[in-house]
Amino acid sequence: MKTIDSLDPSSFGKVAVMFGGKSAEREVSLLSGNAVLNSLLSLGIDAHRFDPAEQAITELLTQNFSRVLIMLHGRGGEDGTMQGALQLLNIPYTGSSVLGSALCMDKIKSKQIWQTLGLPTAKYEIAVKSSFDAGSCKAIMDKLGNEVMVKPAQEGSSIGMTKVNNTQQLETAIQDAFNYDEHVLIEQFIQGSEFTVSLLNGQALPSIRMSTPRIFYDYTAKYKSDSTQYFCPSGLSGEQEEQLAELAQKAFNALSGSGWGRIDFMQDKTGQFYLLEANTVPGMTEKSLVPMAAKQAGMSFTELALAVLQTSMGNA
Incomplete structure (x- = not known):
C-alpha cells in the first residue's frame, strides 16, 4: 500500500468521489463525501464530486473518470446497485463487490448467514409486509424475551429502528418500519455495551465502545447528540480485543465483504459478543467511527481516505 510520502497522485487518474444520492442517508453521505474529497484534493489527487442524484451515471464515461470512491450510504450506493452499474461500465470502485455489498446491506440475510456458520447473533423473527399478521406479535414477544429491536432490513444509520417492550408497541413499530422496507427484522434486545x-x-x-443516554444508539446519538460517549481504546482486555477482531473479520468475510467496512456488536453482561450488522460504506464524518479507530491506530483522516481509495486498485 502506498503511503502519503511515496504517493504519486497521478497514479489514480481522474477520481470521482461519489456522494449524496437519493437514500434516506443523503445528509450523512454529503458530510462524509465532502470530508473525503477535501482530503484527496489536499494530496494533489485529481478528485471531483459526483452526485448520482444530480448526474447521470454515464457521465463517468463521458467525463473520463478512471475510478470511483463510493461514499454513498444506504440504498443505491451500499446495496450492490451502484457496484453492479460500475462493473458494467468497467470502472474500478472502492470497497465491497456486488455480492458483498448486497449481503452486508441486508440485515436479515446477514443474520441468516452468520447463524448458519455458527457465529453469535441474537435470536430474531422476520415480518413481511405482504403477509404480516398483527396477531403474531404476542408470540414474537414471548419468544424473544419481551424486549426487542425492530429494524427495516435494508436501512442504515438506525433509520426506522425502534426499541419496544410490549405487544402494542411491537405492532406499531413493525408498521412504521414497513414504511422503509417490506421486510422487517425483529431482534432480541441484548442488554449491555455496544462495540x-x-x-x-x-x-x-482498534475497537470502539459507544455509550449514549438515549434509549439506544440511534440516528440522533450517532450524528447529532453531544452526549454520546466514545471509548477508544474500548476498555477490553488484550484477549477480548483479539477475540472481537477475529470475530469481525470472520463475519465480514462470511458476507463477502472486502476492502473496508465495519462490524457492529453488542456484549451482554456475561461478556458474550453478538453480531449486529455489517457496513460496507461506513460514515466518514467528524463523528464517525472508522476515522476514530484509524486515529487510535496512528492513521490520520487523510491517510485513511487514501487507504480507502486504494481499495479501488483491485476492484473493476
Whole structure:
C-alpha cells in the first residue's frame, strides 16, 4: 500500500468521489463525501464530486473518470446497485463487490448467514409486509424475551429502528418500519455495551465502545447528540480485543465483504459478543467511527481516505 510520502497522485487518474444520492442517508453521505474529497484534493489527487442524484451515471464515461470512491450510504450506493452499474461500465470502485455489498446491506440475510456458520447473533423473527399478521406479535414477544429491536432490513444509520417492550408497541413499530422496507427484522434486545470494529484491507482497527443516554444508539446519538460517549481504546482486555477482531473479520468475510467496512456488536453482561450488522460504506464524518479507530491506530483522516481509495486498485 502506498503511503502519503511515496504517493504519486497521478497514479489514480481522474477520481470521482461519489456522494449524496437519493437514500434516506443523503445528509450523512454529503458530510462524509465532502470530508473525503477535501482530503484527496489536499494530496494533489485529481478528485471531483459526483452526485448520482444530480448526474447521470454515464457521465463517468463521458467525463473520463478512471475510478470511483463510493461514499454513498444506504440504498443505491451500499446495496450492490451502484457496484453492479460500475462493473458494467468497467470502472474500478472502492470497497465491497456486488455480492458483498448486497449481503452486508441486508440485515436479515446477514443474520441468516452468520447463524448458519455458527457465529453469535441474537435470536430474531422476520415480518413481511405482504403477509404480516398483527396477531403474531404476542408470540414474537414471548419468544424473544419481551424486549426487542425492530429494524427495516435494508436501512442504515438506525433509520426506522425502534426499541419496544410490549405487544402494542411491537405492532406499531413493525408498521412504521414497513414504511422503509417490506421486510422487517425483529431482534432480541441484548442488554449491555455496544462495540464496533472497523476493517481496512484485511486488518482490524482498534475497537470502539459507544455509550449514549438515549434509549439506544440511534440516528440522533450517532450524528447529532453531544452526549454520546466514545471509548477508544474500548476498555477490553488484550484477549477480548483479539477475540472481537477475529470475530469481525470472520463475519465480514462470511458476507463477502472486502476492502473496508465495519462490524457492529453488542456484549451482554456475561461478556458474550453478538453480531449486529455489517457496513460496507461506513460514515466518514467528524463523528464517525472508522476515522476514530484509524486515529487510535496512528492513521490520520487523510491517510485513511487514501487507504480507502486504494481499495479501488483491485476492484473493476
